[in-house]
Each structure stands twice: as C-alpha cells, then as structure tokens.
Amino acid sequence: MPEKGVSCVEPIKQPGQESASQPQKSEQKEEPRMATARVGQKAPDFRANAYIGGGFKQVSLSDYSGQWVMVCFYPGDFTFV
Amino acid sequence: MAVLAISTNSQFVHKIWQEVELSKMVEGGFPWPMLADMNGHIGEMYGVYEDDAGVNIRGRFIIDPDGVVQAMEVLTPSVGRNVSETIRQIKAFQHVRTTGEVTPSGWQPGKPTLKPGPDLVGKVWEHWSIDQD
Numbered sequence: 781m782p783e784k785g786v787s788c789v790e791p792i793k794q795p796g797q798e799s800a801s802q803p804q805k806s807e808q809k810e811e812p813r814m815a816t817a818r819v820g821q822k823a824p825d826f827r828a829n830a831y832i833g834g835g836f837k838q839v840s841l842s843d844y845s846g847q848w849v850m851v852c853f854y855p856g857d858f859t860f861v
Numbered sequence: 862m863a864v865l866a867i868s869t870n871s872q873f874v875h876k877i878w879q880e881v882e883l884s885k886m887v888e889g890g891f892p893w894p895m896l897a898d899m900n901g902h903i904g905e906m907y908g909v910y911e912d913d914a915g916v917n918i919r920g921r922f923i924i925d926p927d928g929v930v931q932a933m934e935v936l937t938p939s940v941g942r943n944v945s946e947t948i949r950q951i952k953a954f955q956h957v958r959t960t961g962e963v964t965p966s967g968w969q970p971g972k973p974t975l976k977p978g979p980d981l982v983g984k985v986w987e988h989w990s991i992d993q994d
Contacts, residue, residue: 794903817906817907817933820930823922823924831879832893832894836872841928842928847863848954848955849863849924850864850865854868854919855918855938856916857870857878859938
C-alpha cells in the first residue's frame with residue numbers, strides 16, 4: 781500500500797516558502813533565484829522527496845542537524861562519470 | 862556522518878538506478894538518501910543548477926554539526942570527484958573542531974598541525990616545512 785504522502789505529483793515547498801501563494805501564470809520569465817549557500821555561512825535548509833532504505837520519504841537538511849553532512853549534487857542517474 | 866545525494870531525477874528514477882546499477886557496483890547499493898530536486902530549486906540555492914540543461918552540476922558541500930558550510934567543490938559534469946580528498950578534508954575539519962588546531966597544506970591524519978596564536982607569528986617555518994606537504 782502506498783505510504784502516506786507518496787504520490788506521483790507532490791508539491792514540495794522549501795523551508796521559508798510555505799506561505800508563498802501559487803505563482804501566477806504570466807508571459808514574463810520569473811526572476812532568477814539568487815544562490816544563497818556560501819562557505820562559512822549556515823547552509824540553506826531544503827527539503828525533498830527521497831528514495832532511501834527501499835522506500836520513499838521526505839528528507840530535510842535540518843533532519844541532520846548535529847551531524848556532519850556532505851551534500852552531493854550530481855547531473856543525473858544513468859549518466860557516465 | 863550522513864551523505865545526501867541530489868539530482869534533478871525523481872525519487873522513482875533513483876529507485877530504479879539503485880536497483881539496476883548501483884547495487885551491482887557496491888554491496889547493498891548506495892546507503893544514503895537520494896533526493897529528487899526536479900525543479901532545480903535546491904540546486905539554485907547552492908549555486909549549482911544549470912537552467913538550460915535542467916541539471917545540477919557536480920557540487921559537493923561539507924556541512925558541520927552546526928549547519929555551517931565548511932567547504933565546497935564544484936566541477937562541470939565531465940570530471941569526477943576525488944573521494945580521498947573529500948575524506949581528508951572532512952577529517953581535517955573534524956580535527957579542527959575538536960582541537961582548535963589548524964591543518965596546514967597537505968595535512969593527513971597523524972601529520973603535524975599548528976596551534977594558531979600570537980607566538981606562532983613569523984615562526985610557522987619552525988613547525989612545518991613545505992616538504993611535509
């Protein structure tokens with residue numbers, strides 16, 4: 781049976797965005813978001829759907845507060861390097 | 862410590878990649894969460910999202926227990942990371958956090974560290990030489 785919260789289309793709001801209303805459809809391009817992570821500053825919190833331990837759950841960076849964490853971005857599954 | 866792997870693939874693709882490939886490369890597969898950043902918002906927050914390609918490029922960030930970014934390394938997709946350098950850095954940052962000593966160039970566990978302070982000014986050469994790098 782699917783766990784609570786697992787579906788095909790599941791909006792994820794980043795921490796700090798919960799109160800933002802739905803963006804309006806418009807002809808204009810959205811303003812580009814500024815990068816906020818900097819070495820020596822607090823890492824921006826984030827949350828995402830994740831695959832772990834054979835199942836799916838939502839994971840936030842703040843779940844790991846108190847531990848060393850390495851956040852590794854990579855271009856894509858099934859690619860080469 | 863924990864590792865969070867993030868790409869713009871969905872969690873469903875992560876599951877299949879784990880089952881079809883990763884579990885064959887490593888016993889038990891990849892043991893940490895694989896996150897889905899499909900709209901690139903997380904990558905944008907970390908300055909690694911390439912909008913035209915729709916992917917996060919190869920960035921890795923070492924974050925300490927207080928949530929502060931201690932190190933980052935960002936590469937374009939064609940060149941892979943050096944895992945032993947990453948581990949070396951994590952050990953160095955952990956050593957600094959525990960002892961307050963600083964680790965000079967090329968430090969490996971067991972090699973000399975430096976105790977920063979006014980007495981060390983102009984005297985680093987007495988404690989460390991470039992041959993030790």
